Amino acid sequence: MPSMNERIPVSILTGFLGAGKSTLLNRILKDPAMRDAAVIINEFGEVGIDHMLVESSNDAIIELADGCLCCTVRGELVDTLAALVDGMQTGRIKQVSRVVIETTGLADPAPVMQSVMGHPVIASYFDLEGVVTVVDAVNGLSTLDDFPEAVRQVAVADRLVLSKASLADPESLPQLEARLATLNPRAPTVDADRDDVGTAAIFANGLYDPATKIPDVDRWLRDEATEPDHAHEHHHEHGHDHHHHDVNRHGEAIRSYSIIHDGPIDPASLEMFVDLLRSTHGEKLLRMKAIVRLTDRPEQPLVLHGVQAIFHPPFRLPAWPDPDDRRTRLVVIAKDLPETYVRELFDAFTGRPQIDRPDRAALEDNPLAIPGMRL
Numbered sequence: 001m002p003s004m005n006e007r008i009p010v011s012i013l014t015g016f017l018g019a020g021k022s023t024l025l026n027r028i029l030k031d032p033a034m035r036d037a038a039v040i041i042n043e044f045g046e047v048g049i050d051h052m053l054v055e056s057s058n059d060a061i062i063e064l065a066d067g068c069l070c071c072t073v074r075g076e077l078v079d080t081l082a083a084l085v086d087g088m089q090t091g092r093i094k095q096v097s098r099v100v101i102e103t104t105g106l107a108d109p110a111p112v113m114q115s116v117m118g119h120p121v122i123a124s125y126f127d128l129e130g131v132v133t134v135v136d137a138v139n140g141l142s143t144l145d146d147f148p149e150a151v152r153q154v155a156v157a158d159r160l161v162l163s164k165a166s167l168a169d170p171e172s173l174p175q176l177e178a179r180l181a182t183l184n185p186r187a188p189t190v191d192a193d194r195d196d197v198g199t200a201a202i203f204a205n206g207l208y209d210p211a212t213k214i215p216d217v218d219r220w221l222r223d224e225a226t227e228p229d230h231a232h233e234h235h236h237e238h239g240h241d242h243h244h245h246d247v248n249r250h251g252e253a254i255r256s257y258s259i260i261h262d263g264p265i266d267p268a269s270l271e272m273f274v275d276l277l278r279s280t281h282g283e284k285l286l287r288m289k290a291i292v293r294l295t296d297r298p299e300q301p302l303v304l305h306g307v308q309a310i311f312h313p314p315f316r317l318p319a320w321p322d323p324d325d326r327r328t329r330l331v332v333i334a335k336d337l338p339e340t341y342v343r344e345l346f347d348a349f350t351g352r353p354q355i356d357r358p359d360r361a362a363l364e365d366n367p368l369a370i371p372g373m374r375l
């Protein structure tokens with residue numbers, strides 16, 4: 001039986017939507033030191049895509065259900081960690097050397113941290129060791145201005161990883177670095193391109209110590225400890241055809257929509273759908289992720305990543321991650337963008353028959369024919 005005398009280190013990998021958390025995690029998982037690690041992934045959006053894109057030779061990848069870790073899924077995180085302990089004690093699960101939790105890009109890290117440090121049972125088996133926050137050099141400054149979650153993610157970090165520096169305007173970098181230094185004076189900032197960033201060592205920061213952070217951090221953590229359920233009235237609107245949800249903590253306006261499509265999609269249609277969505281509502285798009293079955297080479301799915309105004313170069317996977325499920329999945333996280341708009345635009349370009357809705361030909365002539373286009 002494995003010894004449980006030593007607490008298992010838990011690290012949190014956070015950062016705003018699309019900052020590069022999964023990319024970094026994929027690199028870190030290649031480090032042999034991560035072989036016995038368990039990874040917990042949480043995604044905002046009903047259709048998980050991230051777990052399909054995590055390349056790992058170890059099987060201990062646990063995907064938490066839909067919802068944001070800092071809100072609805074918090075109890076589930078505690079249950080997952082408890083089940084891990086139970087599994088190791090009974091020998092069903094082999095001893096894990098470390099747990100890494102990748103949060104959603106919208107997560108407030110404080111409740112996630114508090115689930116590890118503040119839960120009486122969990123805290124006796126696990127130590128919080130290393131909060132790593134990825135900051136996107138392209139969108140970082142504006143994201144910090146617009147989203148309090150992003151500010152918290154930076155402030156709590158033991159280490160900051162600056163991603164996409166090569167894509168950013170070099171003149172904006174010193175400004176971003178100054179902002180990061182104000183929010184978190186003690187955390188070293190490292191460039192994502194550096195080789196040593198992509199190893200397990202990035203998590204080795206010793207026991208988490210709020211005293212090394214700006215005073216707000218200690219207050220946030222204490223708030224979570226005393227009022228675990230504050231502001232958590234969820235108005236989930238699951239059901240019927242509504243594939244979106246609403247997590248109050250992130251404001252009414254941010255929603256995630258998922259689309260699943262069976263048939264192969266013509267590349268030109270996909271391109272037009274994406275172009276039209278960007279050109280009409282680009283400023284409202286926070287994140288788009290898709291794995292797409294195209295008519296051209298349908299066995300090598302296309303992966304698309306949009307992060308605010310940036311669309312990263314799409315690439316093909318050599319095969320479908322799950323050969324039994326080769327359906328297109330698309331997740332859009334947007335602010336103030338009605339679901340009907342995204343869905344109808346997608347349907348129009350993928351040729352699903354519609355009644356009383358503009359078809360593709362009509363849209364190419366007049367994109368304003370879609371309800372919601374003028375919002």
Ligand SMILES: Nc1nc2c(ncn2[C@@H]2O[C@H](COP(=O)(O)OP(=O)(O)OP(=O)(O)O)[C@@H](O)[C@H]2O)c(=O)[nH]1
Nearest residue numbers: 016017018019020021022023105163164192305312
């Ligand atoms: N050029 C460049 N692209 C990057 C870098 N890091 C991430 N990307 C790209 O940014 C996009 C989003 O990366 P992800 O790793 O999926 O981001 P994430 O933070 O896990 O995204 P969410 O889970 O949706 O919040 C992908 O297209 C990556 O290839 C980087 O350092 N440089």
